[in-house]
Amino acid sequence: MIFKHVAESHSISKAAEKLGYVQSNISQRIKILEAELGVRLLNRNNRGVTITNEGATLLDYANQILLLMEEAKIELNPEKWPEQLTIGATQTVSALRVPRILSSFLNVHEQVEVKVKTDTARLLLEQMIYGEIDGAFISEPFDQDGLKTVYTIVEKVSLISSTSCPVEKQPEQTLLVNSDPHCIYRQKLIHLAKKNSQKNARIIEFDSLEAILQSVSDGLGISLVPSDVAKLSRYEHEYTISELPETVQINFVIKNRQQQPKGLKRFIKFLSEETYSK
CATH class of the missing domain: 1.10.10.10 (Winged helix-like DNA-binding domain superfamily/Winged helix DNA-binding domain)
Structure with missing residues (x-):
């Protein structure tokens, strides 16, 4: 060891x-x-x-x-030692996508004990190397030896602003972003602002997606989030939503080794069969 x-x-x-x-x-x-x-x-x-x-x-x-x-x-002794599966996910991905996938997975494999850890992509990759998690949903590009992508999801993204203060009424847009500098949604929003001549836009960082969503609703600024999150029914009267042609690629990453834990093998097979509802 x-x-x-x-x-x-x-x-x-x-x-x-x-x-x-x-x-x-x-x-x-x-x-x-x-x-x-x-x-x-x-x-x-x-x-x-x-x-x-x-x-x-x-x-x-x-x-x-x-x-x-x-x-x-x-x-x-399966009662004492049930199959384990520990999944990591970045915060934005874990907000909606991962719960949907795991709910469908557990409907088929209820004997597997599942844990979810939420962290930045960098720390999740480190946890995978140490064996603390079996795999992780990463929405940022990664360059790490010994790891490989076994499944990919392409996700649509949307620009959101408050219904009381839509984007077109915000000449100086405040960008509400995740505090992780490597967050792909943060990077895309800042790039979009620069592309639209907002090179010196004010940026406010938050540690949680929920805080970003609430701040957008309160008219503090604009943000970029997965379209599925923006279109949730509980938010439909709070945001003005503009879906973008760009997409974000979410990779399920695991350690590249000959043998994989039994719970992880079941999960990879489940993903490859696409039996869950996207």
Whole structure:
């Protein structure tokens, strides 16, 4: 387990922090393992560690062993060890899209215990590397070794403003955006403002989608959200909605490995069959 954390985080210090050990303990345990196997598993450098070919082979076996142990517990005592599925999602995606998908999934696979974690795309990708989540719905482009996209959803987006203060009556539009600088909806809104000669538009950041929606309703400014969210019946009298020709691509991303947890395999198969209501 120690080797797995070091190899996947490419850092002895990060692995030590994650496991609650001192760095010297981690280093010593790795050296003992290398001596026992008679091969070098990691290359040390100023930027951390990189895994050797022998280390990659060991990591693959370690992942397979851990997954087999989990499957054995499920088979032997499913009441005590039910199938687990932990899904991550960025805040905007988790507002509507993910609940719909999971509701349909659980109608078919009610034996699977599902957890959902909401965070920024960067932190979700990090959690996936550490094995804290099985997969994540990411609406931003990502460049991370060891991960792959297994399913993609194309989502329409809409510009929203208050019915009492529509866009055309806001010569100096205030942009209401997520505080995450990598949020794709934030980036698209700022790009749209610049395209429309609003290069110095005022920007107000929020930590939640609900706060953005309420602020738009109160006439504080405009925002860009998934069309499905903007068109929810509870908002239909609060917003002026302008659907854009642009779209956002939502990817379901997982770790690229030979064996996947049983709950995750069921979920990927479910997505590929498109049995849920879009």
